[in-house]
Amino acid sequence: xxxPTLTPAQLTxxxxxxxxxxxxxxxxxxxxxxxxxxxxxxxxxxxxxxxxARNSLLLDPLTLDHASAAYACLVAATLRPFDELKVVPEDxxxxxxxxxxxREVARGTPSTTSSVLVVSGKPNITVVNAPQGPSGDQAGxxxxxxx
Amino acid sequence: xxxxxxxxKNEVLDRFETAAGRDIPNYQxxxxxxxxxxxxxxQRYTRLYREGAASERTTTPTGIYNCHGFVFASxxxxxxxxxxxxxLHDDGYTRVDNPExxxxxxxxxxxxxxGDVEHSGILVKPAxxxxxxxxxxxxxxxxxxxxxxxxxACPYDASQVEYWRITQRPRKPQPAPCLIQP
Numbered sequence: 001x002x003x004p005t006l007t008p009a010q011l012t013x014x015x016x017x018x019x020x021x022x023x024x025x026x027x028x029x030x031x032x033x034x035x036x037x038x039x040x041x042x043x044x045x046x047x048x049x050x051x052x053a054r055n056s057l058l059l060d061p062l063t064l065d066h067a068s069a070a071y072a073c074l075v076a077a078t079l080r081p082f083d084e085l086k087v088v089p090e091d092x093x094x095x096x097x098x099x100x101x102x103r104e105v106a107r108g109t110p111s112t113t114s115s116v117l118v119v120s121g122k123p124n125i126t127v128v129n130a131p132q133g134p135s136g137d138q139a140g141x142x143x144x145x146x147x
Numbered sequence: 148x149x150x151x152x153x154x155x156k157n158e159v160l161d162r163f164e165t166a167a168g169r170d171i172p173n174y175q176x177x178x179x180x181x182x183x184x185x186x187x188x189x190q191r192y193t194r195l196y197r198e199g200a201a202s203e204r205t206t207t208p209t210g211i212y213n214c215h216g217f218v219f220a221s222x223x224x225x226x227x228x229x230x231x232x233x234x235l236h237d238d239g240y241t242r243v244d245n246p247e248x249x250x251x252x253x254x255x256x257x258x259x260x261x262g263d264v265e266h267s268g269i270l271v272k273p274a275x276x277x278x279x280x281x282x283x284x285x286x287x288x289x290x291x292x293x294x295x296x297x298x299x300a301c302p303y304d305a306s307q308v309e310y311w312r313i314t315q316r317p318r319k320p321q322p323a324p325c326l327i328q329p
Contacts, residue, residue: 026263
């Protein structure tokens, strides 16, 4: 078991959420409202939670239960007071696919890699926010007329 | 194929682009689920979403592709929900505003309360043709399996659903008339 404080029933509950998650926002919404995650956040420090999360990821191959426990601890850590979070060094956060995004969602500032806004009533005008332009040009926001 | 730069246990396709030539970040996730766990999870979902309202289309869970990868990448890789709007734009999709106008094959998006595209699927049967009076969708549930299900019979928030269809030629890259630095 990745974390001795999590029972098999709790791991099942957590992995039920993690396995169907397609976005970090979905994962955060469901894990942060989960009783087990809230209890973890209440009972452990950020340092402990991130240590649990990192330890859960050591298993190879990684099982769903271990990945779910890691995400649960990560989300629980983001629910801890800001004073505690702000002193955590960057390399203490576990390396998972959605670590950065979950932290952003927790701060209320979800990131975007790209977005498109179609101007109402003007279908030939679009505003594109791209990490990199289609032909490798500079990242930024482009207003495209007739695109 | 290459290893994910930050997560060496995962792999990514070297090249995956929209019709307009923009790079689509992608990943294939490797996690293991034991057989007993898979069976009990399947039984739980079937109970939860009522017999008949959701049925499994594939039986082997995989993290190689997710719902967006099922819809937009022919099940070859996983795509982040944040990139779905870019794909819809570049590939020439147009929103179908009225559910009455939907057709089989339309893309269905479940939009979360934060505006994120929480889930996507493909419309099999519009609500007007469905015995249950709910639209029937085929979709992949995260790293689990593919399901054929009524619009509401899934783990995703169906309070804000969008339908999209390709109606235009893919939008080719155009020289940007102005650039605002972020």
